Amino acid sequence: MSLYKWGGFSNHKVFVGINNFKILWTDMNFIRSLQNSVLLIVAVTIITMTLAVLFASILTREKMKGNSFFRVIFYIPNILSIVVIAGIFSAVYDPTTGLLNNMLALFNLDHLQKMWLGDQKIAIYSIGGALVWQAIGYYMVMYMAGIASIPESFYEASALEGAGRIRQFFDITLPLIWNNIRTTLTFFIISTINLSFLLVQAMTGGGPDGATEVFLSYMYKQAYTNSSYGYGMAIGVVIFLFSFALSAIISRVTKRDILEY
């Protein structure tokens, strides 16, 4: 279908070869949506992964009060529907009554107050923030499972030899859950692509003026609103190849010998 010019309904299909793809490379709006998507994939993955590993190791390794309470708190965003999350975050980001701006005002940081969803330079990061918030719990649980299966004796032995907590984290925890992390990286790519579309649709609709358009929302817009179904399908093909290639590359780059224990 990506090789046709077609509105999606009639029998009037014209074969145009790779013309749709040619247009794609000169379409600045598409390039912008691609940039936004890549930014989200990279930023959201790095931040979520770091925080999730960190929280997971703290919650499993450290004995502290309210352990299970925090587990529940972190996991809750995950059971919420994305539309609910969009609702919560548009309340948080609201310029006048929003939680974020009012918190800043409370700490006398008025100069940091922003139009979180109105400023074109910030809006995409605001979306990213919501994505991180909703994803942390899920990955944290995955890493916690990995960490819990590491035998306690490793930590005891290293403690006897004088390794501190940070050393333990980098030399025992991280290498032993490396396989988990690799698997989740693929999840990150897939879920960021999907969820960013849902969140953008529900929160900003790609606005202001296309500043938060991600490639799936752009594809939707072209295929339906702009009646160019064939072109939308061409965008779909590019997204598929892109995510496939990205997963392959990441999987190759992060390949390590699996440590057995």
Add this chain to the structure above:
Amino acid sequence: MRKKALLTGLTVLLSLSLIACQSGESKKTDSKGGKATDEKQTLHVAALESAYGKDMWTKVAEAYQEANPKVKVELTVDKNLEEVISPNMKAGNYPDVVLLATGRKLALTETLIKDKALEDITDVFDKNVYGENVKVKDKLVPGFTDTLATNPYNDGKTYMAPMFYSPTGLFYNAALFKEKGWEVPKTWDEMWALGDQAKKEGISLFTYPTAGYFDAFFYSLLLEAGGPDFYNKAMRYEDGIWESPEATKVFNIVGKLAKYTAPTTVANANDKDFTKNQQLILDNKALFMPNGTWVVGEMKDAPRAKGFEWGMTALPAIDNGGDRYAFTFFEQMWIPSQAKNKDAAKDFLTFVYSDKAAEIFAESGAIQPIEGISSKLSGDNKLFYSIYDNGAKAGMGGFAATEAVEGVNMGDTLFRTVDSIVSGDKTVKQWQAAVEKASDQLRKALK
């Protein structure tokens, strides 16, 4: 043991209900085929459930079945009509008559226009209204069937019938103006003066729900700047039209208005939060917003300033004594060219203009462009629909239909950029150049 029995029971129940659903669905699709059963013809009518509600369609369908016992009307009324009917349409099951306006997000109507998949209904207007001795065209308010919104290919043939119309304009709190002793501005110069005055009191001059609401606003401004001829040229993407002095005037007015826009507008200008912008008017934090008559129903439960009273005015004139326009939106009703019962569909199309049907629609607040209907109105609606009696001219019709051009969307370029103008990310010059460029690209694809 009891648990197990309960579980088994539940499983059986669930699977039964699944099977039941399935068979129900298959029955439905059978009847949608539109085959004549028991000599009765089944007419499949699909209509968008908008702010006017669902009931009026049920009543109209009943009234038609009463008037024409040979026809059985099957109704599909839904808020997301596109999502309900388009899967069936892709499978070849087309509804016979559809009420769905252009300008919706999924753009089903536009897609069908671009694909030339609508039935020519020019002859409907020469027919008698079903059950009455008047021709349809004699009942309609003149002008409604000469626009690009009904004749998208500009070839004198009508493909869409004008249905519920709604004047648009600038909405404001009439009580606030009375209280402060301000006059509603008649020219843009007065508008700016009022803007400076209001600023001193901490009130912004302007806000807008989303940038999409600039369509009617922009069309009216174009009409004010250059008159109907100029407007039609712009709508047909004439070369250089967007860089003409008239168009430049329009762009500059919007550019200036951007500076008077409430600061939080852009942050809330999306489909989720747009009511927060509308709330600014109710809270006396902004003076004007472009909107349509539906806003009254949309905000009816919202809290508001004491004594709040809706007011609506046409756009201020560009020059003193110049024309003032209030754009009219109307929803369209059409017959897909793949419908199976076209003749029955056309009969039904005439019936919706009958006194009986018009009365049912008007009860729900849906007003058709029928002569003399404004005398039947009451309340806020009376005020809104009388805007044309007070000297404002009506603008109608949007852009001419083109082939789909990949990656080029006039609506986005022309209206959504307003967000960038207000936030200062783009200049008016860049905006104007982008619109002219889009117009160049679309001109080649004109039908």
